[in-house]
Amino acid sequence: MTTSPTPIHPKITEVLTGTFKVPEAEIVPEATMDSLEMDSLAVAEFAVIIKETLGVVADSGTVLKDASLAEITAYLDQAAVGAGR
Numbered sequence: 001m002t003t004s005p006t007p008i009h010p011k012i013t014e015v016l017t018g019t020f021k022v023p024e025a026e027i028v029p030e031a032t033m034d035s036l037e038m039d040s041l042a043v044a045e046f047a048v049i050i051k052e053t054l055g056v057v058a059d060s061g062t063v064l065k066d067a068s069l070a071e072i073t074a075y076l077d078q079a080a081v082g083a084g085r
Contacts, residue, residue, distance in 0.1 A: 008028070008029060008073055009073045011050070011054055012050075012069060012073060013027050015046060015049050019045075020046070022036050028069070029070035030070065031068065032067060032068055050076065054076065054080060055080075056076050056079040056080050058075065058079065
C-alpha cells in the first residue's frame with residue numbers, strides 16, 4: 001500500500017471511511033466529493049459532522065462538490081487556525 005504524497009486530514013479520512021463507507025484507497029488529495037460519489041445531501045451531512053467534531057464551520061456552500069480533498073483540508077486547517085485551534 002502506498003501513502004499519498006500529501007496526507008489528508010485524519011478526521012476527513014475517518015468521516016469518509018466510517019460514515020460514508022468510502023474506500024480509503026480513494027481518499028487522495030486530488031479526489032473531489034463528486035468523484036467519491038458524494039451527493040449534495042452527503043456533502044451537507046459531511047459539513048455537519050466536520051462542524052461537530054472539529055468546531056469548524058464548513059457548510060456545503062464552502063465544501064463544494066468540485067473542491068479537491070486537498071483544498072477542503074487547506075480550508076479546514078486555515079479555519080481552525082483562525083478559530084484559535
